[in-house]
Amino acid sequence: MKSRSGEFPRRLWGENPLVAYLVGLCPALAVSNRVANALLLAAVMLFALLGTGIASVALERLLPPRLRLPARLLLASALVSAAQRFLWALAPTLGAGLGIYLPLLAVNCLLLGSAGAGSVAEGVLEAAGRGAAFAAALASIALVREVLGAGRITLFPVGHFSGVVSLRGLPPARVLAAAPGAFFLLAYASALVRRRKRRVA
Amino acid sequence: MSQPAPHLHQGPTTRGTMLAAAGCLVPAVAWGVLVQGPGALAVLAVAAGASLACELAIGLAAWRRFTLADGSALLTGLLVGLSLPVYVPLFVPAVAAAFAVAVVKASFGGLGRNWMNPALGGRLFVTFSWPALLAVRPRPPAGWLRVPAGLTDGSLLGGSGQLGLVSTLLLALGGAYLLARRIAAWEVPASFAVSFALTVWALGGLPAGEGLFRGDLPAALATGGFALAAFFMATDPVTAPRGRAARLAFGAGCGLLCFLLRVYARRAEAPFLAVPLMNMLVPLLERPAARRGRK
Amino acid sequence: MNRTRSFPRGGVRPPERKLATANLPIRKACIPAEVLLPLRQHAGAPAACLVRAGQSVAEGQPIGRAQGPLAADVHASIPGVVSEVREILLPDGTPSPAVLIALEGEFSRTGRTRRPEDWRELPRDQLLRRLEAAGVVGPNGVPAAAGLRAAGRAGLLVVNGVESEPYLTCGQRLLVEKAAEVLSGAAIAAFILGAGSVRVAVEADKPEALRAAVEAASAFGFEVSALETRYPLEEESLLMRSLAERKAGPGASGFAVLEVGTLLAIHEAVTLEQPQIERVVTVAGEAVRHPGNLKARLGTPLSALLEECGLRGPARVIAGGPMRGFAVDGMDAPLTKGMKGILALSRRERLPAVRTPCIGCGRCGEACPWGLRPDELYKWLEHGETAEALGRGLEACTECGCCAFVCPARIPLVQGLAAGKRRGAA
Numbered sequence: 001m002k003s004r005s006g007e008f009p010r011r012l013w014g015e016n017p018l019v020a021y022l023v024g025l026c027p028a029l030a031v032s033n034r035v036a037n038a039l040l041l042a043a044v045m046l047f048a049l050l051g052t053g054i055a056s057v058a059l060e061r062l063l064p065p066r067l068r069l070p071a072r073l074l075l076a077s078a079l080v081s082a083a084q085r086f087l088w089a090l091a092p093t094l095g096a097g098l099g100i101y102l103p104l105l106a107v108n109c110l111l112l113g114s115a116g117a118g119s120v121a122e123g124v125l126e127a128a129g130r131g132a133a134f135a136a137a138l139a140s141i142a143l144v145r146e147v148l149g150a151g152r153i154t155l156f157p158v159g160h161f162s163g164v165v166s167l168r169g170l171p172p173a174r175v176l177a178a179a180p181g182a183f184f185l186l187a188y189a190s191a192l193v194r195r196r197k198r199r200v201a
Numbered sequence: 202m203s204q205p206a207p208h209l210h211q212g213p214t215t216r217g218t219m220l221a222a223a224g225c226l227v228p229a230v231a232w233g234v235l236v237q238g239p240g241a242l243a244v245l246a247v248a249a250g251a252s253l254a255c256e257l258a259i260g261l262a263a264w265r266r267f268t269l270a271d272g273s274a275l276l277t278g279l280l281v282g283l284s285l286p287v288y289v290p291l292f293v294p295a296v297a298a299a300f301a302v303a304v305v306k307a308s309f310g311g312l313g314r315n316w317m318n319p320a321l322g323g324r325l326f327v328t329f330s331w332p333a334l335l336a337v338r339p340r341p342p343a344g345w346l347r348v349p350a351g352l353t354d355g356s357l358l359g360g361s362g363q364l365g366l367v368s369t370l371l372l373a374l375g376g377a378y379l380l381a382r383r384i385a386a387w388e389v390p391a392s393f394a395v396s397f398a399l400t401v402w403a404l405g406g407l408p409a410g411e412g413l414f415r416g417d418l419p420a421a422l423a424t425g426g427f428a429l430a431a432f433f434m435a436t437d438p439v440t441a442p443r444g445r446a447a448r449l450a451f452g453a454g455c456g457l458l459c460f461l462l463r464v465y466a467r468r469a470e471a472p473f474l475a476v477p478l479m480n481m482l483v484p485l486l487e488r489p490a491a492r493r494g495r496k
Numbered sequence: 497m498n499r500t501r502s503f504p505r506g507g508v509r510p511p512e513r514k515l516a517t518a519n520l521p522i523r524k525a526c527i528p529a530e531v532l533l534p535l536r537q538h539a540g541a542p543a544a545c546l547v548r549a550g551q552s553v554a555e556g557q558p559i560g561r562a563q564g565p566l567a568a569d570v571h572a573s574i575p576g577v578v579s580e581v582r583e584i585l586l587p588d589g590t591p592s593p594a595v596l597i598a599l600e601g602e603f604s605r606t607g608r609t610r611r612p613e614d615w616r617e618l619p620r621d622q623l624l625r626r627l628e629a630a631g632v633v634g635p636n637g638v639p640a641a642a643g644l645r646a647a648g649r650a651g652l653l654v655v656n657g658v659e660s661e662p663y664l665t666c667g668q669r670l671l672v673e674k675a676a677e678v679l680s681g682a683a684i685a686a687f688i689l690g691a692g693s694v695r696v697a698v699e700a701d702k703p704e705a706l707r708a709a710v711e712a713a714s715a716f717g718f719e720v721s722a723l724e725t726r727y728p729l730e731e732e733s734l735l736m737r738s739l740a741e742r743k744a745g746p747g748a749s750g751f752a753v754l755e756v757g758t759l760l761a762i763h764e765a766v767t768l769e770q771p772q773i774e775r776v777v778t779v780a781g782e783a784v785r786h787p788g789n790l791k792a793r794l795g796t797p798l799s800a801l802l803e804e805c806g807l808r809g810p811a812r813v814i815a816g817g818p819m820r821g822f823a824v825d826g827m828d829a830p831l832t833k834g835m836k837g838i839l840a841l842s843r844r845e846r847l848p849a850v851r852t853p854c855i856g857c858g859r860c861g862e863a864c865p866w867g868l869r870p871d872e873l874y875k876w877l878e879h880g881e882t883a884e885a886l887g888r889g890l891e892a893c894t895e896c897g898c899c900a901f902v903c904p905a906r907i908p909l910v911q912g913l914a915a916g917k918r919r920g921a922a
Contacts, residue, residue, distance in 0.1 A: 170292060173330035180329075184304070191308075204823040205911040207897035208814055208839075208846055209510055209662065212859065215852040215904045271852045313853040313905075386858075443858030443869075494869055494888050 014197050017112050017130055018137040019189045024108035027101035028138055029182040034154040036163065037097050038142035042135030044087075045105055046128070048079040052113040053127035057120050069110075076109040094156075141185050149176030215312075218384050219272030222433060225375030226279055229368050229429075233357035236364060237287045238343035241357050245282035248294035252278030255302040264311070273312050277301050280320035280433060284426065284473060285327070286356045289334050296330075297323035317480045318440050321430075321473050328470060358426060366423040376432025385436035388448035389455075393431040396456025398422065405464050421463060430455070430472030440480045447486040454479045502724040503734040506865035508898045510727055510819070513662045513845075517780050518702075522669050522789045526804055529599050531573050531795030533559065534584065536592040537833040539637030540566030545593060551578045555604050556771045559595050562628070568639040568833075569631035573773035573793040575601040587815040587822035587829050594830070597795070605770065612767035620688055623766055630765030632772050633833040634758040640685075644752070650689045652751040655682050655696040655718070655759060656735060657709060660727040661817035664837045666776040667756045669789045671698065671705040674760060675712035681759030683716055684766050689752055694718040697735060699725045727819060728896040730755075734865055757836070772833060777801070783810035783840035796831045798824065798838050810840035819897045849906035860899035860909060866892045870899035870909045877916035886920045893917065 017023045031037040052075050059071050084102050087095035095102070112130050146153055151172040157163035175181050213221060234241045256274035260266050268274070281298045301323030306315045328335055358368040379385040398418060405416020421427070435441060435455055442451050455475045462471035536542035543560030547553060553572040560570035572595075579596040586592050615623060627641040634640055655678070659667040670678060679696070686694050698709045700722035713720045723729060723738050732753045754762075757775060764770040773794055780787040785806030792801055798815065799807075814821040815829060817837050831838075860870040868889050876885040893913050900909040 171331055171334065173296075173326075174332070175326055175330040178329075188308075204812065205900075205908045206816075206821055206823075207819040207901045207910070208812060208821065208823065208841065209818045210847075210849065210901055210903070210906065211508065211510060212902050213904055214850060214906065215855055216850070218855070218857075218904055270850070311853060313855050438855045438857040440856075443856065443861060443871075491872075494867075494872070 012133050012136060013193050016133045016137050016193065018134050019186070019193050020197070022186075022190065023111055024105075024134065025186075027104045027108065028134075028141075029179060029186065030101045031098055032138055032142040032145055032182050032185075033150075033177060034097070035139060035142045035146055036094065036154045036156055038138040039135065039156075040087075040094055041098060041101065041105065042131065042138050044080065044083045044102060045109065045134055046131030047083055048076055048105065048109045049113060049127035049131045050124060051079040052076050052109055053123040054120055056113060057118075057123050060117060072113060073106070073110050076113065077103075077106040080106045080109070137189070141182065141189065144185055145176050145181055149173055149178075149181050213382070213384060216270060216272045218438075219276045221382065221384050222379060223272065223276045223279055225378050226283060226372075226433065228371040228375060229358070230279070230283065232367055232371055233283070233287075234344065235346050236342050236344040237357060238345065240287045240343060243291060244285055244287055244289065244294050244357065245279065247291045248282030248285070248298040249275060249278030251295040251298035252281065252302050255299045256307070259303060259307045263307070268311065271312060273306075274302060277306070277319045277323075280429070281323050283357050283429060284320065284324045284470075286335060289327075289331075293327050293331060293334060297327045299323075300326045313439050315439060316483070317477050318434050318437050321434055321477050324470070324473050325477060328473075356426075358424070358429060366419075369423050369428040372428035372432055376428070376436075379432065379436070385432065386438075386441065386448055388445055389435050389441055389452040390431045392449045392452030393435055393455045393459075394422075394452075396453040397427065397431075397459050398456075400457055400460035401464065404460070408464055416464075421460075424469075426470060426472045427459065430459075430476050434473075435476050435479075440483065442483045442486045444487065444490045447483075447490060450486050451479055451483065454482065501738065501740075502726050502729060503737045503865060505867060506863055506898060507726040507728065507734075508863050508901050509725075510662045510901065513780070514665050514668075516787045517663075517665045517778055517789055518668060519704075520669075520788045522666075522673055522776055522791050525790040525792035525796065525801060527574060527599065527793060528796045528800045530579070530596060530797070531576075531599075531793060532584065532594050532596050532797065532828065532830040533570055533573065533795040534586060534592040534594040534830065534832060535560040535570055536586070536590075537570065537637075537794070538562075538566060538568045538633045538639055540564050542592055543567060543570050545581055545595065547578050547581070547595060549578050549580050552576070552601065553578060553597060554601075555606065556773055558629075558631075558771075559597075562631075562639070566638060566642055568633045568641075569629065569771075570595075571631055571771040571773050572597055573795050574599050575603055584829075586832070587824050589822070610768050613769075615684055615766045616687075618766070623684060623688055626766050626769060627762060630761070630769070630771040631833075632758065632761045632765050635755050635834045635836060637834060640754070640758055640762055643754075644685060644688050647689055647750070647752040650750045650752045651692050653682060653686045653689055653691040653694045654735065654739065654751060654753045655679070655694065656730055656732075656753050656755045657696060657698040657705065658723060658725075658730040658735060659836075660699070660725050660729045661819050661837075663780040663839055664778045664817050665780075666778045666789050666836055668702055668705045670756050670760060670776060671702075672708045675708040676715070677763045678756045678759045679709075679712045679716050679718060680767070681761070681763035682718065682754070684762055685752070685754055685759065691752070695739060696720045697723055697739060699723055699729075701725055728865060728894075728898065731865070731894055731896065775831070775833065775835070777831060777835055778837040779805045779840075780837065781810065781840040782842035782845050783808055792831055794831055794833060797828045798831065799828060801831065801838055802840055807840055809842075811843040812839075812841045812846050814839040814841065819901065820895070851907060852905045854905050854907060857904060859902045859904070863898040863902045865896065865898060866894070868892060870913060871907075873916070874907065874909055874912045877912055877919075882916055882920050885916050890916055890920060 014020060018028050031041045052072055055075050059068055063071055149172050151167050153165040155163045252274045257269055260268045278298050281301055282294055285294055301319040305317055305319040305322035309315045380387045401416040401421045402418045403414055406412055442448055458475035458478055459471045462468045462474050541564045544563050546561055547559045555575040557572045558569050559572050562568050576597045576599045579598050581593060581595050583591050584594045624641050632640040657667060657671050682694055696709050696713050696718050698706045706722055710720050721739055761772050774791055776789050776791050778789050779801055787805060813824050815824050815835055816822060854871055864870060873885045873890055895910050895914050897910050
């Protein structure tokens with residue numbers, strides 16, 4: 001009987017979709033160059049997961065088995081497209097920063113979305129959990145990448161604050177700012193998580 | 202049965218191999234320090250020190266083993282230091298050596314398990330991370346040998362030209378010793394040198410519009426990086442293929458890539474890029490022999 | 497005499513280290529006060545014990561009866577009283593019952609000359625029975641009689657006078673001093689096999705042995721081949737390849753290979769009805785003051801032989817040769833039928849080996865006479881993939897030790913491959 005306090009971190013990292021199961025690599029590696037991008041992508045993903053999660057419960061009951069998967073894909077694409085339009089309208093620069101990787105999310109939502117087998121509450125919890133895990137992992141990688149690879153932290157502009165926090169120190173390592181850096185960090189994060197899982201198991 | 206047969210052994214041990222290779226670098230190191238001054242010593246010392254410290258830390262923390270005795274960390278550190286220019290800030294050789302030991306070697310399982318030459322891995326990491334710091338900048342050398350400013354490009358190996366030629370000869374001398382004692386396989390440097398020389402001589406003049414067989418062979422060969430890569434990096438037994446045919450193909454590939462990268466892409470560190478690229482192809486090169494073995 | 501090359505690939509050239517003993521004549525070892533005779537000095541099951549504690553035995557009396565295939569009789573090597581029958585560990589780590597005999601009484605064979613019989617008048621079966629009665633066993637543990645029976649009618653007999661392991665010179669000295677007897681044994685074996693030709697293989701760089709072999713061979717009409725030394729030349733199939741003979745097995749047009757020590761024992765067994773109770777063994781190494789080739793009784797404790805040769809503080813004692821022999825801790829291990837050498841190596845001769853991970857140099861593959869890749873096989877076996885290793889030729893390994901000899905990482909390749917072979921056979 002595990003304690004609640006130990007359970008959550010274990011599920012957060014041990015079963016983290018990005019780090020433990022390596023799902024959603026393409027958008028994850030691309031948008032983890034800035035913390036702002038990472039958080040934004042994760043937010044959209046959470047939105048899409050919640051939407052498909054809730055709707056899946058109904059789809060499960062209403063549709064025959066063969067149609068469930070295409071229906072969920074359609075739903076995920078619709079939600080992501082909606083989020084994309086929303087972004088274009090309200091924060092075009094941020095949306096442009098995400099580029100093509102936003103629509104790619106749709107497929108990942110399909111993979112990570114719950115099957116809708118349980119109740120609405122369960123669906124919501126599962127979606128929220130997975131979305132939060134993805135967000136945490138992506139944000140951590142983005143943080144390390146930006147700090148070591150670009151010497152700054154990019155957050156959302158609010159009022160007078162431009163959103164960019166510059167850091168002083170050693171010259172930034174460009175490898176980390178580029179794609180290989182993402183691979184390195186993801187690989188080590190994944191290795192760390194697996195090692196902890198093996199020790200606990 | 203406590204102690205197994207055979208009870209006699211022939212040839213150097215692992216440590217003997219590594220230390221012999223490190224020893225064969227000494228003439229070139231001495232020359233580099235003589236020309237470039239104490240800055241060179243600092244780079245080498247930092248690289249070697251970082252490499253040893255990293256291996257010690259990882260060995261004790263992760264594997265609970267003391268692995269410094271096999272001499273491979275020292276050799277890696279020296280090679281990293283030797284491949285870098287002397288004017289870089291000292292954190293660069295430290296990061297390069299640490300990357301070489303921690304990421305390229307230790308993360309894959311330690312000695313004998315890496316697929317890429319560790320020293321080159323570290324060198325490439327800093328090359329792409331801080332390209333501005335490593336850009337070739339002719340500087341007046343601060344060594345004990347009074348050398349005019351234009352003659353060297355600030356690297357420990359002397360760059361191209363007469364100083365680079367001396368480095369090349371000293372490295373080749375060291376390499377010859379390794380070949381004679383059969384510590385390094387002769388097929389790799391031989392085919393590397395032959396294919397590089399042939400391609401440079403035959404096709405090197407093409408970019409400059411001079412036609413075939415007009416390549417500037419002495420300049421290409423004399424650059425210290427080539428000799429270092431051919432005799433000390435490509436011959437690393439862990440990352441070079443086994444078997445004569447595979448080794449010849451490996452060296453030839455290195456030579457060809459080195460030529461393309463130097464003459465067409467105009468990269469100064471062409472040999473240091475060519476060898477890791479060929480390291481990646483080693484399983485492919487070994488496959489025919491493995492298939493023959495699996496009767 | 498004709499010169500031929502050596503085997504095509506692999507092999508190593510260890511330092512010879514034979515100067516100390518190569519030119520010394522064979523000398524008789526002191527008769528020990530006690531002998532410990534293992535009942536298993538052959539490849540098969542241990543012999544059934546025929547004696548019990550307190551019983552008196554004569555010199556040459558059978559004390560163990562062969563049980564099953566590849567087994568031979570064991571005889572008392574000294575006259576005396578059986579002290580006890582106990583289990584001991586042989587140098588190769590396997591257990592065997594052994595008979596401890598304390599010296600007492602008269603020698604019924606030693607010191608009495610017997611006229612050698614003319615064996616040509618005896619039928620083939622009787623020759624084989626004399627070999628069985630004498631318990632003659634070859635160095636690989638196969639009894640001579642069983643081996644000759646299994647070979648059937650072979651066209652060619654090869655006298656294996658090659659000794660490429662360092663330190664060992666007993667075979668060489670036997671050729672120099674007893675070539676006539678050795679070749680007489682070869683003639684007997686050839687007669688049993690119905691062999692049409694006999695070739696004597698000697699190393700080209702042993703001129704005295706070569707001369708003696710040529711001289712004796714001319715009397716018998718045998719051919720002598722001088723071979724270029726390389727370890728492991730004495731292995732049967734490599735020897736045959738060096739002699740440029742077809743790779744055929746025993747059988748009608750096949751061949752048989754017998755070693756010089758075994759042939760001498762065959763000669764004595766047939767012409768003198770002498771059981772195998774003593775052998776010539778090379779005692780060498782820097783840690784003995786007076787190395788040499790000793791003619792010693794089977795069952796003599798190794799410590800006695802080493803003391804006789806002036807032992808002083810060895811780093812390692814080896815029963816057998818340095819490439820295939822076994823390190824012994826307890827010095828009361830006895831001399832057995834197949835033991836060619838007893839080596840006491842000083843620290844300088846035998847530096848301790850520091851083990852590191854494999855660095856992938858590939859030297860083991862270059863040294864392997866069978867073209868195997870011991871580094872790959874070892875790695876497969878380490879991960880438990882016995883089937884993969886077998887698929888890559890593990891069964892061809894003869895545990896010669898060339899791979900481990902050259903390995904810079906000092907990996908116990910022979911041990912690993914041998915264990916894998918045993919697992920694969922099971």
